[in-house]
Amino acid sequence: LTAGNKIFHFGPCRVSISMTEIRSGFTAIKDNIQARDPIRTLSILSYPHSLHKVKSSDRCCVTHHLFNFYMDKVFKHCKTEDSYINRKISSIANSFLSVKRKLEQCHEQNKCMCGQESTEKFKQILVNYEGLNVTSAAIKSLGELDILLDWM
Amino acid sequence: SGELCCSLPNPKNVHFESINMKNVLHWSAPEGTGDGVLYKVKYLVYGAGKWIRKPECRNISRTWCDLSSETSDYEEQYYASVKAFLNGMCSDWMETTRFNPLTDTKIDPPTVSVSSTEKSISIILTAPEKWKRSPEGESVSLLQVYPGLQYNVSVLNKKTKKRWFFSISNNTLVVPWLEPGTAYCVSAQIHITTPLLHSGFSKEYCIATLNDKTA
Numbered sequence: 001l002t003a004g005n006k007i008f009h010f011g012p013c014r015v016s017i018s019m020t021e022i023r024s025g026f027t028a029i030k031d032n033i034q035a036r037d038p039i040r041t042l043s044i045l046s047y048p049h050s051l052h053k054v055k056s057s058d059r060c061c062v063t064h065h066l067f068n069f070y071m072d073k074v075f076k077h078c079k080t081e082d083s084y085i086n087r088k089i090s091s092i093a094n095s096f097l098s099v100k101r102k103l104e105q106c107h108e109q110n111k112c113m114c115g116q117e118s119t120e121k122f123k124q125i126l127v128n129y130e131g132l133n134v135t136s137a138a139i140k141s142l143g144e145l146d147i148l149l150d151w152m
Numbered sequence: 153s154g155e156l157c158c159s160l161p162n163p164k165n166v167h168f169e170s171i172n173m174k175n176v177l178h179w180s181a182p183e184g185t186g187d188g189v190l191y192k193v194k195y196l197v198y199g200a201g202k203w204i205r206k207p208e209c210r211n212i213s214r215t216w217c218d219l220s221s222e223t224s225d226y227e228e229q230y231y232a233s234v235k236a237f238l239n240g241m242c243s244d245w246m247e248t249t250r251f252n253p254l255t256d257t258k259i260d261p262p263t264v265s266v267s268s269t270e271k272s273i274s275i276i277l278t279a280p281e282k283w284k285r286s287p288e289g290e291s292v293s294l295l296q297v298y299p300g301l302q303y304n305v306s307v308l309n310k311k312t313k314k315r316w317f318f319s320i321s322n323n324t325l326v327v328p329w330l331e332p333g334t335a336y337c338v339s340a341q342i343h344i345t346t347p348l349l350h351s352g353f354s355k356e357y358c359i360a361t362l363n364d365k366t367a
Contacts, residue, residue, distance in 0.1 A: 006346060019346050027255075027348075034250045040231055043199025052227045143250070147229070150254050150347070 008152065010060030013106035018095050019149070025092045026145045029085050033078075034143040037136070044128045044141045049121070051151040058118035060111070064103040065122040066148055070141070071100050073129060077138030089142070160243040161185065163215075163234045167248055168223075170257040172294065174283035175223045177209075177232045178216045182243055190237045193217045198229040198250055211237075220283050226253040226297060255347040259294060261354035262303060262323075262340050270332045270362045275325040277303050277340050295323075298344045306353065310335040319343070332364035 006019045045051055045066075054062050075093040080086055106112040129137045161182035169176050181189055193209035196202070209217035223230045230251045236243040260280040267274045279301060282292040295301050305318040307327055311334050318325055330336065337358040342351040 020348060023347055031249050040196055040198060041201050046228070047199045050227055146252055146255060146347075150227070150252070 008063075010063060010106070010112060011057070013060050013103070013111040015099060015102045015106070017099050017152075019152075022092055022095045023146075023149060025088050025095070026149070029088045030143070030146065032080075032082070032085055033139060036080075037140045037143045039132075039136070039140065042128070042131070042140070043144060043147075044125060044137065045144045045147045047128055048124070051121075051147065054121060054151075055115075055117060058115050058121070060103070060106065061114035061118040062121055063152065064100075064107055064112050065114075065118070066125075067096055067100040067103055069122075069125065069129075070096050070145075070148075074138045074141045077134050078142050092145070160189075160236055160238055160241040162243045162246045163191065163236050164246070166232070166234050166246045168219075168230075168232065168251045168256065170251075170253060172260055172280045172283055173220070173224070173226060173253050173257050173297075174218075175220045175251070175253060175257070176216055176218050177234070177248070179234050179246070181215060182236050185236070185238055188238055189213065191215070191217075192235050192237070193219075193232065194245070195219055195222050195230055195232040197225075198231060203233070221285055223251065223253055224283070224285075229253075254297070255349070257349075259342050259344070259349055259351040261351045262342055264338055264340050264354050264357045266338050266357050266359045268336075268359050268361045270364055271330050272326055272328045273307070273330060273336055273338070273359060273361065275305060275307075275327070275338055275340070277305070277323045277325075279323070279342060294342070298349070300345050302343045302345070304341045304343050304350075304353075306339045306341075308337045308339075308356070310337060310358065330361050332361050335360045 005016045008015045008017055075089060078089050103112060129141065132140065161184065163182055164180040166179040169178050177193060190211045190213055192211065193206040194203045195206060206217060206219065219232060231247055233245040233247045235245050262277040262279050265276045279293050279295045282294055282297055284291065302319055302321050305320065305325055306315060308315045335358055337356040339353045339356045341353045
């Protein structure tokens with residue numbers, strides 16, 4: 001277990017995540033990225049229901065969906081004019097990639113089952129995301145990374 | 153919206169100052185305005201539909217506003233905004249950055265109580281409580297807010313100046329094999345790994361081990 005890593009137990013699925021690295025990467029870019037998101041009254045992850053309402057049995061599937069979401073729909077659309085910010089984003093993306101693979105293995109081994117509620121929850125997140133243009137939605141989602149991390 | 157023309161300089165440095173989730177909005181007066189400036193405040197739960205005015209901070213002359221009650225749900229994030237008024241003129245609304253009580257609060261040191269025997273000292277640590285609306289309100293320890301909360305404890309032998317450091321998860325520590333009749337000083341700090349937060353060290357609490365009865 002590398003320093004700063006934390007073992008997450010999603011039922012039978014155990015995943016080691018470099019939480020400290022991800023958090024410090026996000027803290028370094030948080031104000032910059034959130035300042036690029038002018039929409040205060042909409043949230044991708046916590047509207048209309050907070051992630052904190054997700055049942056524990058659905059946590060693994062929602063986490064799996066969200067890590068895929070960030071890899072497929074967020075990081076790649078967050079190029080900025082600031083190379084420092086871009087480096088931090090790709091460092092976070094690299095950390096996410098290794099977690100995504102581990103969650104994928106759990107899913108293939110039927111240890112990360114998706115219930116009705118988690119599917120609905122994730123559908124709502126996609127609706128929120130698709131309600132904005134891609135760049136705005138990606139920047140807003142990146143600015144909400146601490147909502148995901150706090151929930152985990 | 154019936155607003156006055158906004159040509160007054162803006163309030164500056166609008167930000168939350170938070171300790172143990174007592175969340176107070178602070179700002180600085182607009183440049184060159186002197187006395188007589190009044191302010192009003194509004195806040196918003198991030199992702200929720202609308203801004204909400206804070207009646208107790210309407211037409212105030214002070215440059216802070218306690219929004220602890222309005223921002224007490226630490227699973228949410230918030231914005232707050234301030235507008236200044238003077239002689240029929242007003243400023244723009246000036247906003248904070250997005251405020252996340254869970255990661256943006258500062259944490260007080262733990263309280264420390266110590267007792268001793270001939271060759272050991274026992275230390276009991278208590279994490280601070282989260283801000284609450286009233287003294288009769290339900291007490292919530294920061295331990296409940298941050299399950300990964302740990303304590304770093306420093307123990308100093310006043311005679312030899314030797315110092316030990318311990319990192320513990322539960323709130324009690326017994327330090328054995330000490331010298332009888334010797335003064336030891338204890339100080340402690342709170343350390344949280346996710347999110348990464350730590351308090352300062354508490355002041356030192358000193359106690360002497362009992363004298364050796366057999367000597």
